[in-house]
Amino acid sequence: MTVLVTGGAGYIGSHMVHALVEAGESVVVIDNLSTGFSAFLPEGVPLFIGDAADENLVEGVIAAHKVESIIHFAGSVVVPESMRDPLLYYRNNTMTTRSLLNAAVKSGVNRFIFSSTAAVYGTPDQVPVAEDAPTRPLSPYGSSKLMAEIMLHDVAAAHGMNHVVLRYFNVAGADPQARIGLATLGATHLLKIAVEAATGQRAKVDVFGTDYPTPDGSCIRDFIHVSDLAQAHRAALAYLRGGGAPATFNCGYGRGYSVLETIEAVRRVSGRNFVVQYAPRRPGDIMTMVADTSRIRSALDWTPQYDDLDTIAAHALAWEEKLFRERHGEPEHAVSA
Secondary structure, three states: OEEEEEOOOOHHHHHHHHHHHHOOOEEEEEEOOOOOOHHHOOOOOOEEEOOOOOHHHHHHHHHHHOEEEEEEOOOOOOHHHHHHOHHHHHHHHHHHHHHHHHHHHHHOOOEEEEEEEHHHHOOOOOOOEOOOOOOOOOOHHHHHHHHHHHHHHHHHHHHOOEEEEEEEOEEEOOOOOOOOOOOOOOOOOHHHHHHHHHOOOOOEEEEEOOOOOOOOOOOEEOEEEHHHHHHHHHHHHHHHHOOOOOEEEEEOOOOOEEHHHHHHHHHHHHOOOOEEEEEOOOOOOOOEEOEOOHHHHHHOOOOOOOOOHHHHHHHHHHHHHHHHHHHHOOOOOOOOO
């Protein structure tokens, strides 16, 4: 039986596909390649270029490849963009998930893993934040994902859809072998921006807000290595196959690093300096977001392998240097700040 991965040519999705293939799974991918790259897929994995909201396409792929589980990554993920264009997010995240679920129900697929986000919590009442904390998203991105979670819960009640919701904290890093990583132009991930600065591709790194009531005044985030996140999805799939009840799990490490600490980690592993510029707070940003990971660690067979900020930064840097060489030749070192 086959696992369908939507958005499987994207950043997280491609790491998932590699992890599944390496585990001997049969995999098929649907991706419209708006932010994904077909070259990131392992050789031999079928790719259908199209929209996960295209129910005819999805139903055809399910039938042709005997799909028994769906892992849904396809969607839009940039918080500031969602503030500017909320309807894009309600279409790409909420409406697409609705169509995909409809195709799954009609096709008899009853295992579904959904890629959600810690942004559904908004500003948490306490940190670390647990899965049963109130959900009060501050951005259309968070709201669009929460709406999809609610739909999935209701579909499960009506149609027996066994599912796991994984709420990601800050995904970072790259494949330890530097085969794949984050390659989207204009990406807004902090570690991506920092390694671009370290390789001379950006003039500076902007820090949005230095007046938060945190130890150094910058926001605090719980980073999770993308390869560990992929393995969390594999563990969730095994959980569902073993008869596990529908569940929601935080995906993080349960420790927080500030924006300034993260920048220093990139400086440290690269041995290079770069300009950091301080800017005002951004709408939709949350001061501190750290996961309570007790539920995922107790319920799933999942042990993180890369729970170290310098390791995450080093893998992101190695991938960025490889990407730069492929695009431009040898990277220039950043000018010292």
